Structure formats: structure tokens, C-alpha cells
Amino acid sequence: EVQLEQSGAEVKKPGESLKISCTGSGFSFTRYWVGWVRQRPGKGLEWMGIIYPDDSDTRYSPSLQGRVTMSADKSIRTAYLQWSSLKASDTAMYYCVRRASTGGHLDYWGQGTLVTVSS
Amino acid sequence: SYELTQPPSVSVSPGQTASITCSGDKLGDKFVSWYQQRPGQSPLLVIYENGERPSGIPERFSGSNSGNTATLTISGAQALDEADYYCQAWDTNTEVFGGGTKLTVL
Numbered sequence: 299e300v301q302l303e304q305s306g307a308e309v310k311k312p313g314e315s316l317k318i319s320c321t322g323s324g325f326s327f328t329r330y331w332v333g334w335v336r337q338r339p340g341k342g343l344e345w346m347g348i349i350y351p352d353d354s355d356t357r358y359s360p361s362l363q364g365r366v367t368m369s370a371d372k373s374i375r376t377a378y379l380q381w382s383s384l385k386a387s388d389t390a391m392y393y394c395v396r397r398a399s400t401g402g403h404l405d406y407w408g409q410g411t412l413v414t415v416s417s
Numbered sequence: 418s419y420e421l422t423q424p425p426s427v428s429v430s431p432g433q434t435a436s437i438t439c440s441g442d443k444l445g446d447k448f449v450s451w452y453q454q455r456p457g458q459s460p461l462l463v464i465y466e467n468g469e470r471p472s473g474i475p476e477r478f479s480g481s482n483s484g485n486t487a488t489l490t491i492s493g494a495q496a497l498d499e500a501d502y503y504c505q506a507w508d509t510n511t512e513v514f515g516g517g518t519k520l521t522v523l
Binding site: 357403404 | 418448450452454459460461462465466471501503505506507510511512513514515516517
């Protein structure tokens with residue numbers, strides 16, 4: 299069974315750093331792109347970017363403007379999303395997703411990690 | 418940047434057919450996917466490659482894509498279909514989501 303298990307909810311202050319994770323199981327982790335989707339409270343889905351864990355090839359959404367860094371450790375089947383300096387506007391649910399090998403659809407989603415940034 | 422436009426809300430009576438549209442420039446040239454998101458849950462893929470259903474998705478869900486518009490159709494809508502629905506396509510190295518449509522079954 300394909301699963302994407304995400305790290306738990308986080309509460310941070312503005313300016314703090316954060317790294318959240320997504321661990322895949324039930325599939326060949328190095329043969330699929332793993333992406334991240336943001337959903338702010340009460341809002342729609344926003345594409346953040348994607349990483350190929352086998353070689354860490356990464357493609358960011360132009361709208362992110364370098365605010366986050368995606369990485370992966372294929373030896374432990376885990377992808378990461380990190381911030382060096384959080385803002386209140388980063389408060390959101392973050393989903394990791396597996397991108398299907400053909401067609402570009404997102405066939406499996408993690409349970410989400412809620413990040414709250416508040417002073 | 419590429420944009421996908423969905424109506425904010427659609428209403429349907431139980432047992433009737435609901436249609437949710439997604440519009441974008443030359444969208445018919447791209448593969449479109451649809452996701453269902455119930456309150457408090459992660460999104461779920463219900464249609465991929467315009468009209469294909471993943472395993473476990475009921476046959477009442479179907480999709481089409483032509484010209485500038487993709488359509489998700491739910492035939493014989495049920496109360497449990499009440500959710501937000503998002504279309505998605507790939508354009509120039511990035512995925513794009515529509516703004517989402519809240520489907521109300523009443």
C-alpha cells in the first residue's frame with residue numbers, strides 16, 4: 299500500500315526556522331517525483347514545487363521566490379520542506395504528494411502538516 | 418502564468434447530475450486531473466488524464482476536456498459527494514490548480 303507519512307503539527311514564531319518531512323512507503327521512492335502543496339486556512343490548493351529523490355532535481359513554483367527549500371534523503375525515503383525565516387503568511391496546511399509516472403496527476407497525498415506561525 | 422478558472426460554487430439535488438467546469442487557455446491540449454476534498458481531509462484524486470478514474474472511485478464520476486474547458490460530471494449525486502473540487506493541469510514545468518468549487522448537495 300502506497301503511503302506518505304508526514305511529520306506532526308508545528309507552532310513557530312515569526313523569524314524561526316522549520317523543516318517538515320514526508321516519508322514514503324509501499325513504492326519505489328527514487329522513481330517518482332514528490333511534490334508539496336500549500337493550503338492556507340479556508341483557501342484553495344497552491345502548488346509549491348517538486349523534487350526527484352533519486353538525484354534531488356528540484357523544480358520550484360515561480361511564486362515561491364526562494365522562500366522555501368526542498369530536499370530529499372533517498373536512503374530513508376524522506377522528502378523535506380524547510381524555511382529559514384518563517385512569516386505569519388506561512389501559516390497553512392502543507393501536503394506532500396506523489397506525482398504519477400505518466401500524466402502528471404498527483405495520485406497519493408500525505409495527511410498534511412499544519413504549520414502555525416504566530417507571535 | 419497559466420490560470421485555471423472554476424465557479425466558486427455549484428448546487429445539485431440528490432440523484433441529479435452535477436457539472437463542474439474548469440477553464441484555461443487551450444486547456445484541451447493538456448491533461449486535466451480532478452481532486453475531491455472533504456472538510457478536514459486530504460484531497461483525493463477522482464479523475465486523471467481528463468477522464469480516467471482511479472481504482473475505487475465510483476463510476477458516477479466522469480470527466481471530459483476539449484477546447485478551453487474541462488468538465489467534471491457527477492451523475493446521480495449523493496450527499497457524500499458534497500465537498501470542494503479542484504482541477505489541475507501541468508504547464509511549463511509547474512502544476513497549476515483551479516481555485517476550487519464547493520459542491521452542495523441539497
